[in-house]
Amino acid sequence: MTRRPVLKGDTLPFSAFLTDSFGRRHSYLRISLTEKCNLRCQYCMPEEGVKLTPRAQLLTTSEVLSLARLFVHEGVDKIRLTGGEPLIRPDVLDIIAELRKLEGLRTIAVTTNGMNLARLLPKLKDSGLDLLNISLDSLIPAKFEFIVRRKGFHKVMEGIDKALEMGYNPVKVNCVVMRGLNEDEILDFVALTEKKPIEVRFIEYMPFDGNKWNFKKMVSYQEMLDHIKQQWPALEMVPTGHADTAKAYKVPGFAGQVGFITSMSDHFCGSCNRLRLTADGNLKVCLFGNSEVSLRDELRSGASETELLQIIGAAVGRKKKQHAGMFNLSKMKNRPMILIGG
DSSP states (O other), X not given: OOOOEEOSSOSSOEESTTBOXXXXXXXXXXXXXXXOOSOOOTTTSOTTOOOOOOGGGSOXXXXXHHHHHHHHHTTOOEEEEESSOGGGSTTHHHHHHHHHTSTTOOEEEXXXXXTTHHHHHHHHHHHTOOEEEEEOOOSSHHHHHHHHSSOOHHHXXXXXXXXXXXXXXXXXXXXXXXXXXXXXXXHHHHHTTTTSXXXXXXXXXXXXXXXXXXXXXXXXXXXXXXXXXXXXXXXXXXXXXXXOSEEEEEOTTOSSEEEEEOTTTXXXXXXOOEEEEOTTSEEESSTTOOOOEEHHHHHHTTOOHHHHHHHHHHHHHTOOSSOOOHHHHTTSOOOOGGGTOO
C-alpha cells in the first residue's frame, strides 16, 4: 500500500485519501472509546438516556488500534479519545500506551468529564497522555448537579487541580454556555484563568438529537465577548493555529486564557481538519453531518488496508464545504452528542 501524496506548498507529502475536494487535510482524528457515561449532561444526552449499541457491535481494542495505525500512516498526527466518558473504558491506559508507539503521532489527547481523573491521572501521564480537556459547565455545585443530573462537582475540581499539579499546561476546561442556566457565570470562569494556566473554552450551545436545542438558549460568541470586555476592557486576542477551533483571548497579566468555540454563530468549516470515529466504528467526516460509513463492517468482512483507504478517501471526498447552519441543523436527524463522541 502506498500513500498517494498531495504536494501543495509543503515539503512533506500528505495523503490524498485524507484530503477533501476543498483541499482540507484531515490530520486530526477523534476516536470515541465508549457510548457509556457516568453523567447525563442536558446538552449531550436526552433525559431518558439513549439506547446503547450492543457490545458485539462496538469496536474492539484491536480494531481501534488497527484503524488508528492506518490513519496515522496516512498523516494523522493528533488523536483525541472521547466518549461517552473515555476514562470509564477499562483498557484506556493500554490503548494510550499502544497509540504512543505509533510513529508520526505527535499528540494524544483526552476529553473527559473529570469524574475519574484525579485517580487515573498519574497512570494516564505514564501511558503517554499529552493533552487534557475537562468538561465543566458550572462553578456552583448545586447547578453543576442540575446540568449533569449527577453529583460530582468536587471530583471534577480535584481533577483540574491534579492536572495542573502534574504539569499539564494548559489545562483546557470546556464550558457549554446556555442562556438561563449558566451564562451568569461567564466572568467567574474567566477569573479562573487569573492565577492558573487554564484555558477556559466557552462553547456555543449546539443542536443534537434529544437535547431540545432552541435558538433562544444559545449565547453567541459576540455576546459573551462583549460581556467579558465590560469587566476586562484590556482583553486581547491571542494568535492561534490555522486549524484551531477556538478563537483565543487573554486578560493581560493572567496566567491562563479563554477561547470561544463558535460553531453556530461563526463556523470554522473552512479550516476543518477533523474526522470522527464513533464507538461502533462509523466514520463521520463532519460533527453535524448525518452521513456515516461503517469501517467496522469493512474490517470484519476482511477488507484490505487499500480497500479501507478507498472507503475512507471516498467519505472524505464527499465532505461538504460547510455545515448546514444552526437553524437547518436543529431540524436534521443526527445522533445525540453522547453517541458521536463529544
